Amino acid sequence: MSDADPAGGWSIWPAPAKLNLFLRITGRREDGYHALQTVFRMLDWGDTIRLRPRADGRIRRIGDSVPGLAEADDLVIRAAQLLQKEANVSSGVDIVVEKRIPSGAGLGGGSSDAATVLRALDRLWQLDLGEGCLAALGLTLGADVPVFVRGRNAWAEGVGESLLPIDLPSAWYVLADPGVHVNTAGLFHTPELTRNAAPATMADFVSGASLGNAFEPVLRRREPAVEAVFDVLAEVGTPRLTGTGSGCFVEFATRESAEAAQAQVTSRVPSRVVGGAARSPLLDALEAGG
Incomplete structure (x- = not known):
């Protein structure tokens, strides 16, 4: 025990x-x-x-x-x-x-x-x-x-x-970690960071418009490991960066398609398949008493 x-x-x-x-x-x-x-x-x-x-x-x-x-x-x-x-x-x-x-x-x-x-x-x-x-x-x-x-x-x-x-539709993700620890405060002070993007609307997002991540081009230029992961993930879909970190992901509609994609890249990029949740598992735990 x-x-x-x-x-x-x-x-x-x-x-x-x-x-x-x-x-x-x-x-x-x-x-x-x-x-x-x-x-x-x-x-x-x-x-x-x-x-x-x-x-x-x-x-x-x-x-x-x-x-x-x-x-x-x-x-x-x-x-x-x-x-x-x-x-x-x-x-x-x-x-x-x-x-x-x-x-x-x-x-x-x-x-x-x-x-x-x-x-x-x-x-x-x-x-x-x-x-x-x-x-x-x-x-x-x-x-x-x-x-x-x-x-x-x-x-x-x-x-x-x-x-x-x-409300977001059901989705599965191939999630890859390049192993780069990103300092968020330092990244926000990067001179080449785009800080004046036009505001997006909910309609833009729902329509599937490519809204991007302001930190992606910066990290891809500065961190070869991030760029290498993007190159590999691009073989199975459209890779994206999450937050201000180095984590990369590709979205899929089904678990089966995500697992098939991961099988193509896992020997070159450490990755996992994770599901998008309709809400946080913490809320379920709170309702159940922990």
């Missing part, structure tokens, strides 16, 4: 990955942040968070899920501390993160982990702060945290916090 076995007082919660189906920068806001447009797509694959409440108020991370990441800098620890302070509670928690989502790939791993901690601890500590309050707290941790707190596929604007739920 592992230390994080449910029989030892642990509960188990999913922290799904996401894709950005496009990503545009339409300008800069008065606060200095970039104004974005994107569509977030939840996936049926991601990390797993294990939580064990404590009565002594301590918040501990057990294990080293991301080598080199100090506990004080870990978003799951910061999320638990933020919630503890906001709700003024004396409860604590032990946290285990089972990482599958690669760091720096634009798949939302750290943000999703933090959102899962917020939603699950709100339940375990019996706070009932509500989705809106938790999303607002999440925004102070990172721009992508609110969409994971709310757990729905969404059209997003602002810095990513202005969310409009959107």
Whole structure:
């Protein structure tokens, strides 16, 4: 029996990955942040968070899920501390993160982990702060945290916090990680980044217009590993970049077609087939009690 076995007082919660189906920068806001447009797509694959409440108020991370990441800098620890302070509670928690989502790939791993901690601890500590309050707290941790707190596929604007739920058709994805850890803050300061794209509309997206990812041409020029993955994936479809990371994907209508495509490229590009989710698996877990 592992230390994080449910029989030892642990509960188990999913922290799904996401894709950005496009990503545009339409300008800069008065606060200095970039104004974005994107569509977030939840996936049926991601990390797993294990939580064990404590009565002594301590918040501990057990294990080293991301080598080199100090506990004080870990978003799951910061999320638990933020919630503890906001709700003024004396409860604590032990946290285990089972990482599958690669760091720096634009798949939302750290943000999703933090959102899962917020939603699950709100339940375990019996706070009932509500989705809106938790999303607002999440925004102070990172721009992508609110969409994971709310757990729905969404059209997003602002810095990513202005969310409009959107129904997306069933889809499957061949997902490839070039192994490049992208520094998001540094990427936003890249001189050649397009920062004044014309705003897209929902009709543009629904019609299938190619809206692109502002960071794709930058990374493909700067990172040979990303360009190499694009070259291979182009043999089976139209590759795209997700978020501000290095993760690449190709969309398919069926699982069978995605698996057939992956079989053609897997010997040259490490990849996996993942399904698009109608909503976050975290919402299902919350309804089921974890």
